[in-house]
Amino acid sequence: MDQPRKPLIANRCRLRRREFLCGVGASFALLAQPSRVIAKDGASAAQNEFRVVTARTGYASLLGASGPPTDIWGYDGTCPGPLLKVRRGEEMKVRLVNALPEPTTIHWHGLRLRNAMDGAPNLTQLPVPPGSSFDYRFTARDSGTFWYHSHENSSEQLARGLYGLLIVEEPHDVGVDRDIALVVDDWRLSPDGSIDTAFRSMRDASREGKIGDHFTANGSPLFDIPVATNERLRLRLVNAANARIMALRVDRHEPTVMALDGQPAEPFVAREARVALGPGNRADLFIDARLAPGSTSEILLDTGMREVAIARLVYAHARARAAPLGDMRPLPANPLPERMDFAGALKLDVALDGGMMGMMGPRGLAGGNQTGQTSKSGPGTAPSRQGYSGAAIWSLARRASDGHSARPLFSVKRGRTVVLAFANRTAFPHAMHIHGHHFRLLDRLDDGWKPFWLDTVVVPAGQTWRIAFVADNPGKWMLHCHMLEHQETGMATWFEVG
Ligand SMILES: [Cu+2]
Structure with a gap:
C-alpha cells in the first residue's frame, strides 16, 4: 500500500521556534504550531488514522474535457478537494501537508468545533509553512453540509482552488434517493x-x-x-x-x-x-x-x-417509481441553543464602513504585521505580494484589522447571548461570517427571528441587520466579511468567549 510522506510530530527545529517568537510576537508562543514534514518510509499506527490532505499544485478541467487543463492549487491537487465525510458525533482527523510555495491553514467553515482547530492564522494557530504539516482533530457536533478552505492569503488561495466539501452525515437515513x-x-x-x-x-x-x-x-x-x-x-x-x-x-x-x-x-x-x-x-x-x-x-x-x-x-429513460414520495420530514435537529436571553444580552452596533464611495484612505491595518498576510515562520518564505497588502479600505466597528489584532472586538462570558447590529453604511453588500457559532437572523421590526440558522449573512448596502447567538464555544473566534478581498483590507476582527 502506498504511504504518503509522514510528518514527524516530535521534530521541531529550535531555530525556527525562535524565529516564530521574534518574528510574529511572543503571544504566538501559545498558538498551536505546525510540524516539519520529514520524508520517511512507513508510519506508526497512530499516524495512519489521519486522513492526509496535501495542499499542492494540480490541474482542473475548468473549461471542460475538450479545453486545456488549468493549473490550480488544490487539496490533493484537485478542485474541489477530496470529499471529506464523517458521521455526526465522530471524530475527524485530517493531517494538512503543505506542499505549496507559501504558508497556509485549513478553516472548517461552519463547524462548531474546538477553537484550536479553527484554522484562523495567528489567532488559533500559526500558519503552516511550506514543507510542514498540521493535524486537525475535532468531533463533528452537527450533521449537515459544510466546507473547508484555506484561511491564509485567502483571496489568492481560494481563487486558485483551495477548498473542498465536508459532509457530516445525519444519524439516520433522511429519505432521499x-x-x-x-x-x-x-x-x-x-x-x-x-x-x-x-x-x-x-x-x-x-x-x-x-x-x-x-x-x-x-x-x-x-x-x-x-x-x-x-x-x-x-x-x-x-x-x-x-x-x-x-x-x-x-x-x-x-x-x-x-x-x-x-x-x-x-x-x-x-x-x-x-x-x-x-x-x-x-x-x-x-x-x-x-x-x-x-x-x-x-x-x-x-x-x-x-x-x-x-x-x-x-x-433516465425509465421511472424510479410510479409516483413521487410523500411528505418531506425535516432533517434531524442539531444540538443548537433552544433559547436566548435577550434581556441579559451583550448588544453591540457593528458599523461597516469604507470602500468606493465611502473610501477611508490608504491606512495600514491595525494590529498584526503590516502586510497582514505574510508569515515569517519558516523556510520557503512567501513570495512578496503585490497589490493591496496591508492597506485598509474597509472597517468593521470603526477599526480596520486583519482579524488577529491585539484587541478583540468584544469579550463575553461563555453562555451569554450576543446581539450584533451590522449597519452596512457602504455602497456594497457584505457577507458577515462568524466562526465557531451559528446565529439567528432577527426580524427587522420585532424580536422574532427567521426560522433558520446561519453562519454567514449577506447584509445589503445601506441596511442594518441584526443577528443573535449564544456565545457558548470558548476561545478566540474571527468575525469577518467573507468577500475575501474585503476581509483582507480591513473588514475582519475577532471576539473572545471566556
Ligand atoms: Cu465585504
Whole structure:
C-alpha cells in the first residue's frame, strides 16, 4: 500500500521556534504550531488514522474535457478537494501537508468545533509553512453540509482552488434517493484558460471584491446530475466564490429548502425555485424529480445580465417509481441553543464602513504585521505580494484589522447571548461570517427571528441587520466579511468567549 510522506510530530527545529517568537510576537508562543514534514518510509499506527490532505499544485478541467487543463492549487491537487465525510458525533482527523510555495491553514467553515482547530492564522494557530504539516482533530457536533478552505492569503488561495466539501452525515437515513453536491465558483481566467494572477487588486477590493465570469460546479463548466422520474434528490449547494453572491434557480422544479449553512431549517419551498447564496453560504434542497423520463432540466446562475447553466438534471429513460414520495420530514435537529436571553444580552452596533464611495484612505491595518498576510515562520518564505497588502479600505466597528489584532472586538462570558447590529453604511453588500457559532437572523421590526440558522449573512448596502447567538464555544473566534478581498483590507476582527 502506498504511504504518503509522514510528518514527524516530535521534530521541531529550535531555530525556527525562535524565529516564530521574534518574528510574529511572543503571544504566538501559545498558538498551536505546525510540524516539519520529514520524508520517511512507513508510519506508526497512530499516524495512519489521519486522513492526509496535501495542499499542492494540480490541474482542473475548468473549461471542460475538450479545453486545456488549468493549473490550480488544490487539496490533493484537485478542485474541489477530496470529499471529506464523517458521521455526526465522530471524530475527524485530517493531517494538512503543505506542499505549496507559501504558508497556509485549513478553516472548517461552519463547524462548531474546538477553537484550536479553527484554522484562523495567528489567532488559533500559526500558519503552516511550506514543507510542514498540521493535524486537525475535532468531533463533528452537527450533521449537515459544510466546507473547508484555506484561511491564509485567502483571496489568492481560494481563487486558485483551495477548498473542498465536508459532509457530516445525519444519524439516520433522511429519505432521499440521491445525494449530490454542487460546489459553485466563479473564476477569472486568461484567454489560454490559466487563472488570472492579478490578485489583491485595489480596484476589486474597494468594490464588490473579485468577481469572475467563468462558472463551474464541482470544477466543471456544466455538471450533469443523473436522476430518474419520481426520485427525491438532495442537492447540497455551496458558494465557494471569493465575492460573488450566487443567485441560483432550478428550472421546472420546485425545490424545498431543508437546511441553510449546514443547519436544518423549518422546510420551505424556495420562491420561484430560486436560492441566493453569499460567499460561504450553503443550502440543502430536496427536489422531487417530476419531469418525464428522458427530460433534461438546467440549474441556472443569474449573473444579473443573463442566466448561465452550471448543471443539469439529466433524466433516465425509465421511472424510479410510479409516483413521487410523500411528505418531506425535516432533517434531524442539531444540538443548537433552544433559547436566548435577550434581556441579559451583550448588544453591540457593528458599523461597516469604507470602500468606493465611502473610501477611508490608504491606512495600514491595525494590529498584526503590516502586510497582514505574510508569515515569517519558516523556510520557503512567501513570495512578496503585490497589490493591496496591508492597506485598509474597509472597517468593521470603526477599526480596520486583519482579524488577529491585539484587541478583540468584544469579550463575553461563555453562555451569554450576543446581539450584533451590522449597519452596512457602504455602497456594497457584505457577507458577515462568524466562526465557531451559528446565529439567528432577527426580524427587522420585532424580536422574532427567521426560522433558520446561519453562519454567514449577506447584509445589503445601506441596511442594518441584526443577528443573535449564544456565545457558548470558548476561545478566540474571527468575525469577518467573507468577500475575501474585503476581509483582507480591513473588514475582519475577532471576539473572545471566556
Ligand atoms: Cu465585504
